[in-house]
Amino acid sequence: MSKKILIADDEPSIVAALEFLLQRNGYEVHIARDGEEALRLVESHNPDLVLLDVMMPIKSGYEVCMRMREREDWRHIKIIMLSAKGRDAEVAKGLSMGADIYVTKPFSTRELMAKIQALLSQGSEPESA
Amino acid sequence: MSESESKGQRFVALCMLGMLLFNYPILALFNVSGTLFGVPVLYAYIFIAWAALIASMAFIAESGGRQ
Amino acid sequence: MLHETAIVLTAFVYLGVLFAIAYYADERADAGRSVIASPYIYSLSLAVYATAWTFYGSVGRAASDGVGFLPIYIGPTLMIALWWVVLRKILRISKQNRITSLADFIASRYGKSALLGGLVTVIAVIGILPYISLQLKAVSNSFTILVQYPEIVMPAKIGVLATRQDTALWVALILAAFTIAFGTRHLDAAEHHQGMVAAIAFESLVKLLAFLAVGVFVTFGIYDGFGDLFGRAAAVPKLRAMLTPLEGVAGGYANWAWLTILSMMAIMFLPRQFQVAVIENVDEKHLNKAIWLFPLYMLAINVFVLPIAFGGLLRFPDGSVDADTFVLTLPMAEKRELLALLVFIGGLSAATGMVIVETIALSTMVCNDLIMPVLLRLRRLRLNERRDLTGLLLGIRRGAIVLILLLGYLYYKLAGEAYALVSIGLISFAAVAQFAPAILGGIFWKGGTRAGALSGLLAGFAVWLYTLFLPALARSGWLPLGLLEHGPFGIELLKPLQLLGLAGLDQISHAMIWSMIANVGAYFAVSLSASPSAEEHRQASLFVDVFRHEAGGARFWRGTASVPDLYSLLARFLGTATADSAFGEYASAKGLGWPDERLVADAELVHYVEVQLAGAIGAASARVMVAAVAKEEALSIDEVREILDEASQVVVYSHKLEQKSRELEAATAELRGANERLTELDRLKDDFVSTVTHELRTPLTSIRAITEILLDDPDVEVEQRKKFLGIITKEAERLSRLINQVLDLAKIESGKADWVETRVDMKEVISDTLAAMDQLFREKNIQVEARLPEKVSTVTVDLDRMTQVMLNLLSNAVKFCDSANGRVEIALAEREGFLSVDVRDNGRGISPEDHETIFNKFHQVGDTLTDKPHGSGLGLHISRQIVEHFGGRMWVESSLGGGARFSFTLPTGAAT
Structure with missing residues (x-):
């Protein structure tokens, strides 16, 4: 069974690129256009990983991240935070909110895929254990 | 000190009022023939005004903190 | 029939009661349970103001000029209104300095001057003698009249009496003995004469009751109330004029006013009033009650004066009876023996009260401010070397009492018969004023x-x-x-x-x-x-x-002294017992015992001893005595000033300091403000860079991701490839647009933009822009309504820039429109001197707090949108800059959920 990944971003171009990339690598992809929708989809589809843009309408990526970490049953979901803002303070903030990795835009698709794969393989272990 | 100061000012004002009441020309207004309850107007005026003055002094003296 | 013996006996019984009261009060005081520690006793003791003059003389004066006697009581009432300010201060001063008398007060105030104290004493004694003689006259007259009962004969008609029958002399001597017994039990004159005060308060009650009894008897017994009495008086032509007595009298009001002022002074500065009001006061708080109770007493004792006066004038129309005696002669004429006797006792109480307090006050002054300073200066007497001076002090005081009363008698003999009671009293008033x-x-x-x-x-x-x-x-x-x-x-x-x-x-x-x-x-x-x-x-x-500054006297002393010297000084004047207890008190306040070698004779102890001594012998003498044992280094005027100014200088310094710190604070605030502005500018610059970076990175991300996909995966379907290439093109356009806008903004802000100004018809600009965007509207299925007038004035602007503004506003409107039923309205209107353009959408609106910030650089209103095709965040900012460049304004009106209306104006006059 393929892993589920949720893309939460409001930039249609980036979403289109990521969606194509992940589907090509055999993941089941869901798309949210704002923070609220992201939380809704996490609830309904229980993804294994979320690609979370920071600058989103309604609820920011930080907020979504925080909400997710508040829920015990969502603790296993990996979060990769994506942001065009790459200052140290912002990276630190994202990580302190509970993101597993903070990726600065623009990113290398290869590196991103490698990180996603690494996270997902590592994350499955404690679940099976 | 400020309470006793304001009390002092009220007393000074009252004293000035008293000086006005018991002096020309106010006094002359009542220096007329005729009676009030059988008492000559001037006598009646002086004693009533005097009593009112004392009542005001009692009010000021006893009001406020018992400094 | 009132026998002479019965009258004398009654008088002595009364004096006996008085003495018993005084004795009881003194005993109680010694036991520590003071009876005079009551505001009511204090108020009653102040009524020592009402003497035989009030008791007999007021009626006499009223019988000659109606209300003319009243200023003597109204004046004090007015003065008492000022007591809170004046007497409270005098009280505080007197307590701190252990002032013993009026003379002591004045002497102490003006540099502890013995000369001044002596002068005040002389003035007081000479000035008060007529007043004391008046009391003697009143008592002896009333006695003489009463013994003639039932006949009414004026004393002047009786002729010269033998010495044995010279009542006034006997009265003087008896009162002297009485006063000595009352007033010189304690040596410390600053201490309270508790027995005397209690007796005086009792006397005040007696004289008030006696006078009210006569008043009620005359008004309601002889006549039928006030109305009847005044009605009958008005029927007599001679008396009618007295009902409006201030009329027609030359200087009538002036006399009235002067009498008021005189009495205001008297209530403060008569030695006996100073004695009871200041020296005998045990608690400042008693003022609160006395301030109104004492005036009330005066009012009460005066209510029946006029009725008695008119009653007397009606009863004795031939003038054979002295009006000063009406109070006594009216009950006698009506054959009321007991009432007459009560009146006699009332008059006696009024007279004795005055004489006792007055002579005590005067004898203290004579002793402390007249005789002692002289004796102490006479080195021949070697008073300084005497072990015990207490007996001498008491002897002087007792002698002074006898002397004063005998002088009063002498004055009575010399001048007493020539004046009415009131006139004699007023002479004394004028002296103490x-x-x-x-x-x-x-x-x-x-x-x-x-x-x-x-x-x-x-x-x-x-x-x-x-x-x-x-x-x-x-x-x-x-x-x-x-x-x-x-x-x-x-x-x-x-x-x-x-x-x-x-x-x-x-x-x-x-x-x-x-x-x-x-x-x-x-x-x-x-x-x-x-x-x-x-x-x-x-x-x-x-x-x-x-x-x-409370009790600050010690600050002013500098010198050397020894404890034994100070102790023996105090013991000489106050006795060893008193000196021991005074030193014991001082030492225990220091946490030491007495005697104790650790007690230091410093400035504080020297001051303490001086104050204790002042309580016995007055400030001026105490000063001299202390100076003799304590080798004082004289302070120069400058040093005293320095000490005094110290406090005020501290105030000045702290004031200056405050001002300096205020200035510093202001400077700091200014600096902080400047710093904040700099930080803000820095932050804005930082934000600008960060935002520009963000805006550049977003399209770059898509472009990079997609090119990498295409590069890594040659097998991408043609359809998908086409779509990707489309995205790359769009994002590249977005990049270049952003870069253009940033450059544009930089030009406008630095003032280097090229403005091509022509006369422009805004109607055309709007129509052209709408036409250019027609395709977009159709795509988004947005209804557009333009309300343009037939003709508007031209404005002088840059055509391309204005088109840019319109494009910005309209694309914004499209962006924010309701996605299902989009609707945009454009309205152009001409008002006085300017054109206005409104662009309204029916989107979700902008919350009020954002109405200004959306015009800031890079503010993303697009946060509320899921789609942001033109989200550079610079459009509105640039538009506003353009409109403002041509002298117009741009703003937004909106509320959340109610759509937004962007408006701008342009002046139609010859713009820049």
Whole structure:
């Protein structure tokens, strides 16, 4: 069974690129256009990983991240935070909110895929254990 | 000190009022023939005004903190 | 039938009761349970003001000029209204300095001057003698009249009596004995005469009840109430004029006013009033009650004066009976023996109360301020070497009491018969009024000096002697009457009763005017003409600022002293027992025992001893005595000033400091503001860079991701590839647009933009823009409504820039429109002097707090949108800059959920 990944971003171009990339690598992809929708989809589809843009309408990526970490049953979901803002303070903030990795835009698709794969393989272990 | 100061000012004002009441020309207004309850107007005026003055002094003296 | 023996017996029984009360109160005081620690006793004791003069004389005066006696009681009422300000201050000063008398107070204020104290004493004694004689006269007259019962014969008609029957002399002697028993039990004059105060309070009750009894009897017993009495008086032509007595009398109101002022002074500065109000006061708080109870007492004792006066005039129409005796003769004429006896006792109580307190006060002054300073200065007597002076002090006081009463008797014999009671009393009032400038000036004005006070008192007293005392002697036949009628040596201008030709006033008003002019004038003129000594300066400050520095006397002493010296000094004057207890008290306050070698004779102890001593022998003498045992280094005036100014300088310094720190604070605030602005600018710049970076990175991300996909995966379907290439193109366009706008903004902000200004018809600009965007509207299925007038004035603007503004606003509107039923309205209108353009959408609106910030650089209103095709965040900012460049304004009106209306104006006049 393929892993589920949720893309939460409001930039249609980036979403289109990521969606194509992940589907090509055999993941089941869901798309949210704002923070609220992201939380809704996490609830309904229980993804294994979320690609979370920071600058989103309604609820920011930080907020979504925080909400997710508040829920015990969502603790296993990996979060990769994506942001065009790459200052140290912002990276630190994202990580302190509970993101597993903070990726600065623009990113290398290869590196991103490698990180996603690494996270997902590592994350499955404690679940099976 | 400020309470006793304001009390002092009220007393000074009252004293000035008293000086006005018991002096020309106010006094002359009542220096007329005729009676009030059988008492000559001037006598009646002086004693009533005097009593009112004392009542005001009692009010000021006893009001406020018992400094 | 009232037998002489019965009357005398009653009088002695009354005096016995009085003594018992005093004895009881003293015993209680010794046991520590004071009976006088009550505001009611204090108020009643103040009523010692009402003497035999009030008791008999008021009716006499009322019988001759109606309400003319009232200022003597209304004046004090007005003065008492000022007690909270004046008496409270005097009380505080007196307590701190253990003031023993009026003379002591004045002497202490003006540098502890023995000379001044002596002068005040002399003035007081001479001034008060007529008043004391008046009491003797009243008692002896009332006695003489009463023994004639049931006949009513005036004493003047009885003729010369044998010495054995000279009532006044006996009264004087009995009262002297009585006063000695009351007033000189304790040596410390600053301590309270508890027994005396209790007795005085009792006497006040007796005289009030006796007078009210007569009043009620006359008004309701003889006549049928006030109306009946005044009605009958009005029927008699001679009496009718008295019902409006102020009319037609030359100087009537002036006399009234002067009498009021005179009485205001008297209630403060009569030695006996000072004694009961200040020296005998045990608690400042008692003022609260006394301030209204005492005036109420005066009102009560005066209510029946007029009825009795008219009753007497109606009863004795032939003038054979002296009006001063109506209070007594009316009950006698009506054959009311007991009432008459009660009246006699009432009069006796009024007289004895006055005499006792007055002579105690005067004897203290004579002893402490007249005799002791002289004795202490006479080295021949070697008083300094005597072991125990307590007996001497008491002896002097007792002697003074006898002497004063005998002098009073002498005055009565010499001049007493020539005047009515009230006139005698007023002469005394005028004498003590001379103290007013020195005391009132002394407690409110630091500039008053010893020389000023001396000059004022001397000048005022001299005028008093000349205008009041001299005429009294002349009228009594001791000086030629020609002196009054033609002036000394026939100089008319110097006539004592019409000085410098001032006529038309009564004797008292006349004397008051001249003596006050002389007194106040000399006091101020001399005070201002010379600077005070160190001692005067510090005393002035201690008195005037009494509420500011509490008990600060010790600060002013510098020198060397020894504890045994100070102790033996105190013991000499107060006795060893008192000295031991005083030192014990002081030592225990220091946490030491007495005797204790660790006790230091420092400034504080020296001051303490001086104050204790002052309580017994007065401030001036105490000063001399302490100076003898303590080797004092004299403080110079500058040093005293320094000490005094220390406090005020601290205030000045702290004020300056405050100001400095305020200035510093202001400077700091300014700096902080500047810093904040700099930080803000820095932050804005930082934000700008960060935002631009963000805006550049977003399209770059898509472009990079997609190119990498395409590069890594050659097998991407053609359809997908096409879609990707489309995205790359769009994002590349977005990048270049952003870069253009940033450059554009930089140009506008730096003022380097090229503005091509022509006359432009805004109607055309709007139509052209709408046409250019027609395709977009269709795609988004947005309804557009443009309301353009037929014709508008042209504006002078840059056509391309205005088109840019319209494009911005319209694409914004498209962006924010309701996605399903999009609707955009454009309205152009011309108003006075300007054009206005409104662009309205029906989107979700903008919350009020964002109405200004959306015009900031890079503010993303797009946060509320899921789609942001043109989200550079610079459009609105640039648009506003353009509109403002041409002299217009741009703003937004909106509320959340209600769509938004962007408006701008452009002036139609010749713009820049």
